[in-house]
Amino acid sequence: MRSIPLLSDLDTCDIDHVHPEGVWRARAALPGAEAASDLAALFGALGDPTRVRLLAALAAGPLCVCDLAAALGMTQSAVSHQLRLLRALGLVRARREGKLVWYALDDDHVRALLAVGAEHIGHRTPARKETERSA
Amino acid sequence: MRSIPLLSDLDTCDIDHVHPEGVWRARAALPGAEAASDLAALFGALGDPTRVRLLAALAAGPLCVCDLAAALGMTQSAVSHQLRLLRALGLVRARREGKLVWYALDDDHVRALLAVGAEHIGHRTPARKETERSA
DNA sequence: CATACATATGAATATCTGTTCATATGTTCG
DNA sequence: CGAACATATGAACAGATATTCATATGTATG
Numbered sequence: 001m002r003s004i005p006l007l008s009d010l011d012t013c014d015i016d017h018v019h020p021e022g023v024w025r026a027r028a029a030l031p032g033a034e035a036a037s038d039l040a041a042l043f044g045a046l047g048d049p050t051r052v053r054l055l056a057a058l059a060a061g062p063l064c065v066c067d068l069a070a071a072l073g074m075t076q077s078a079v080s081h082q083l084r085l086l087r088a089l090g091l092v093r094a095r096r097e098g099k100l101v102w103y104a105l106d107d108d109h110v111r112a113l114l115a116v117g118a119e120h121i122g123h124r125t126p127a128r129k130e131t132e133r134s135a
Numbered sequence: 136m137r138s139i140p141l142l143s144d145l146d147t148c149d150i151d152h153v154h155p156e157g158v159w160r161a162r163a164a165l166p167g168a169e170a171a172s173d174l175a176a177l178f179g180a181l182g183d184p185t186r187v188r189l190l191a192a193l194a195a196g197p198l199c200v201c202d203l204a205a206a207l208g209m210t211q212s213a214v215s216h217q218l219r220l221l222r223a224l225g226l227v228r229a230r231r232e233g234k235l236v237w238y239a240l241d242d243d244h245v246r247a248l249l250a251v252g253a254e255h256i257g258h259r260t261p262a263r264k265e266t267e268r269s270a
Numbered sequence: 271c272a273t274a275c276a277t278a279t280g281a282a283t284a285t286c287t288g289t290t291c292a293t294a295t296g297t298t299c300g
Numbered sequence: 301c302g303a304a305c306a307t308a309t310g311a312a313c314a315g316a317t318a319t320t321c322a323t324a325t326g327t328a329t330g
Contacts, residue, residue, distance in 0.1 A: 071165065210291095
């Protein structure tokens with residue numbers, strides 16, 4: 001449990017010029033440190049092009065590690081390392097079948113996240129894409 | 136546009152043991168390199184506890200930089216740097232009002248993403264949390 | 271049991287990322 | 301204009317992370 005510093009302790013703007021109502025409202029809405037970390041870990045797992053592609057591939061149906069490596073043009077080792085992360089976060093489920101291990105999305109949240117993400121990107125103006133690149 | 140290597144070129148399992156249907160299906164579902172990067176950048180923006188907290192704070196209503204720094208107990212500089220990232224990705228919108236700059240969520244996608252993410256975390260079994268930590 | 275194959279993992283490395291510190295920009299007011 | 305304040309930004313440093321290489325584990329099969 002991390003203690004929230006007092007307003008007056010902050011190396012920030014003068015307390016008189018801050019908007020206390022807003023700050024209180026914000027603090028009430030803040031997730032705790034653990035919740036924030038869990039959320040960040042989840043989104044962080046989706047925050048890499050390779051893993052996005054892995055998950056998109058799995059969204060189309062289960063695949064073994066070998067298939068994933070072939071589909072993405074990656075090393076088996078790299079794929080395994082990433083799958084381990086995704087597995088640990090509960091995004092992906094593994095089922096052994098002989099020498100092979102089949103991977104599949106563990107639930108539909110990933111699909112939902114990818115869909116909302118794609119929608120967000122689609123709704124951006126082309127102008128904003130430039131801003132993004134130059135930033 | 137990145138070229139997808141031929142199955143036979145890969146330093147991966149023997150082509151005979153891979154499942155061509157699955158690989159084709161996966162490849163058809165794969166986002167292009169740019170789309171994957173855009174998605175990863177979006178999720179990457181949510182992949183940091185600080186930014187999750189910033190966005191959660193803004194989800195409760197607009198705040199100026201000063202308020203954000205006070206609410207999160209962070210330096211104004213750190214907040215500004217993160218806001219720049221969020222702004223560039225279209226997650227957050229800035230409106231100048233005198234000396235102050237008010238920030239707000241740019242659209243509802245962020246709220247949706249945070250909601251789905253929270254739901255995913257809530258639906259995980261306690262056992263999985265352990266796996267996650269040890270992994 | 272030994273071999274072959276699919277997958278997992280550890281260590282090392284190069285890259286990326288978040289914060290800090292110093293300073294610049296932009297705005298109001300005297 | 302110049303001072304005061306809110307915000308933005310650049311450089312630098314510390315910590316995280318993705319890939320590679322080497323090797324280990326697990327499973328079938330001869």
